[in-house]
Amino acid sequence: MNNKVAVNLSGPAKTMLSTLYLKALDADFARPVLGDRFAKDAIAKLDFDWSELEITPKWAPLFTVRTAQYDIWVREFLAAHREVTVVHLGCGLDCRVFRIDPGPDVRWYDVDFPEVIALREQIYPSRPNYELIATPATEPTWLDRIPADRPTLLIAEGISMYLTEDEGIDLLRRFVDRFGTGELQIDFFNWLAIKTQKSQSLVRTSGSTLYWAVNRPQDILDKLPDIRLLAAANFFTASTYSRTGAGMAALKRAMALIPPLSTSLQYHRYAFGKPV
Numbered sequence: 001m002n003n004k005v006a007v008n009l010s011g012p013a014k015t016m017l018s019t020l021y022l023k024a025l026d027a028d029f030a031r032p033v034l035g036d037r038f039a040k041d042a043i044a045k046l047d048f049d050w051s052e053l054e055i056t057p058k059w060a061p062l063f064t065v066r067t068a069q070y071d072i073w074v075r076e077f078l079a080a081h082r083e084v085t086v087v088h089l090g091c092g093l094d095c096r097v098f099r100i101d102p103g104p105d106v107r108w109y110d111v112d113f114p115e116v117i118a119l120r121e122q123i124y125p126s127r128p129n130y131e132l133i134a135t136p137a138t139e140p141t142w143l144d145r146i147p148a149d150r151p152t153l154l155i156a157e158g159i160s161m162y163l164t165e166d167e168g169i170d171l172l173r174r175f176v177d178r179f180g181t182g183e184l185q186i187d188f189f190n191w192l193a194i195k196t197q198k199s200q201s202l203v204r205t206s207g208s209t210l211y212w213a214v215n216r217p218q219d220i221l222d223k224l225p226d227i228r229l230l231a232a233a234n235f236f237t238a239s240t241y242s243r244t245g246a247g248m249a250a251l252k253r254a255m256a257l258i259p260p261l262s263t264s265l266q267y268h269r270y271a272f273g274k275p276v
């Protein structure tokens with residue numbers, strides 16, 4: 001008998017299957033970038049034809065470099081503050097809460113569409129100080145369910161591009177206004193990545209559409225002048241890029257000839273409120 005959990009997703013919610021699968025493939029590499037054994041366990045629990053995603057293992061670093069970079073930044077935030085809240089938006093089936101394994105002073109929320117959260121509930125255990133919020137990111141009241149009594153980190157990885165610019169800026173504005181002090185750790189696609197979206201298998205196989213392009217941190221600072229840039233990197237300048245192998249070095253040389261290509265994946269980190 002097949003005890004696996006059935007998966008029936010489409011659109012943006014489906015894209016997290018690709019990122020999960022690539023993390024599982026990375027875990028089996030001789031030199032993994034992320035080394036996420038939880039992702040490997042997770043895919044074994046799902047009843048899904050992974051070949052449908054048209055995934056080539058060599059592209060795993062395009063996502064694991066990002067996830068590993070944000071893991072570093074999340075750990076830095078946790079190390080700098082004692083009692084904090086983490087809001088992990090567009091969590092998909094990512095296992096960050098298990099990889100980081102925060103202590104009892106950290107309150108952690110994983111947030112995604114209801115159909116994604118329903119899958120999480122079936123394949124992952126619960127843990128203390130950990131809650132799931134099933135909601136579209138654009139729903140105006142979900143932030144009210146999170147107490148605003150501590151420095152709060154928004155980690156939003158791989159979700160901005162599915163929002164329009166107005167939706168994304170409005171969400172960041174509401175987050176900053178509600179929590180007062182904290183960080184925004186969020187990645188973006190630049191104009192070229194948005195323009196060439198049909199060439200991306202993750203977008204094609206999910207039937208998603210990408211909207212919001214951000215080319216540099218100033219694009220965000222122009223809209224939210226009260227936040228401060230802490231760090232910005234792209235795929236090739238991320239500290240975790242050094243964990244990739246020769247294939248990515250060749251890609252870097254080729255893409256260096258076309259600057260908007262080499263800067264298409266943008267990883268940003270901002271602070272807001274008074275420094276603590």
Ligand SMILES: C[S@@+](CC[C@H](N)C(=O)[O-])C[C@H]1O[C@@H](n2cnc3c(N)ncnc32)[C@H](O)[C@@H]1O
Nearest residue numbers: 012013015016019090091092136137157158162
């Ligand atoms: C590319 S996946 C990334 C998942 C995860 N962050 C990772 O890196 O593995 C995008 C995720 O964002 C979620 N997402 C996209 N648009 C959303 C929205 N409007 N509201 C809530 N979640 C959304 C999708 O359901 C999906 O889980």
